[in-house]
Amino acid sequence: MTVYITHSKLLKHSVGPQEAALQIRRVVTGHDQNGRAVVTIDETATNVKSRRANHQSSVIWSTGEFPTDNSGGSDGGMREVASTDPNGTIFRLVEFGPGVAPRNHRTESIDYAVVMSGEIEMEMDGTMVQLRAGDVLVQRGTIHNWINRGAKPCLIAFVLIAAKPVERAGKVLGATN
Numbered sequence: 001m002t003v004y005i006t007h008s009k010l011l012k013h014s015v016g017p018q019e020a021a022l023q024i025r026r027v028v029t030g031h032d033q034n035g036r037a038v039v040t041i042d043e044t045a046t047n048v049k050s051r052r053a054n055h056q057s058s059v060i061w062s063t064g065e066f067p068t069d070n071s072g073g074s075d076g077g078m079r080e081v082a083s084t085d086p087n088g089t090i091f092r093l094v095e096f097g098p099g100v101a102p103r104n105h106r107t108e109s110i111d112y113a114v115v116m117s118g119e120i121e122m123e124m125d126g127t128m129v130q131l132r133a134g135d136v137l138v139q140r141g142t143i144h145n146w147i148n149r150g151a152k153p154c155l156i157a158f159v160l161i162a163a164k165p166v167e168r169a170g171k172v173l174g175a176t177n
């Protein structure tokens with residue numbers, strides 16, 4: 001079964017016995033030599049990665065600085081980035097399949113997340129928060145894990161912006177993997 005997110009079919013994924021890789025249409029704008037607005041990229045993203053079982057992600061765009069310079073012509077979707085960029089931003093789509101392998105972690109970023117489809121639980125130090133399609137989350141450097149106990153994948157759009165590590169009681173709560 002194919003699910004379309006947005007009327008323009010910007011993003012789709014398959015669920016079922018022959019689950020296909022996450023397919024994302026990536027449209028990027030820029031400027032021509034005369035300063036006119038143009039589409040510089042219109043393609044299916046080729047950088048879909050699986051870092052663990054039942055997990056797929058694609059960096060749609062990233063910057064190595066903040067604020068960024070929109071004058072350049074480099075492809076921010078093809079930059080190699082870790083979980084976060086210590087000086088910039090990352091826009092990533094992540095599909096968490098049922099039974100996704102656990103990854104308890106903390107990032108040095110502020111993360112804006114929108115659940116596009118499905119549902120998922122976020123575990124934080126023994127607390128569980130249920131998120132469903134349409135819910136939004138602001139993750140502020142807390143340790144967390146994503147758990148999909150459902151029968152369908154959960155697709156989340158994340159925007160990560162570099163942040164200073166959290167400090168509490170004289171202790172720095174730095175990034176973990």
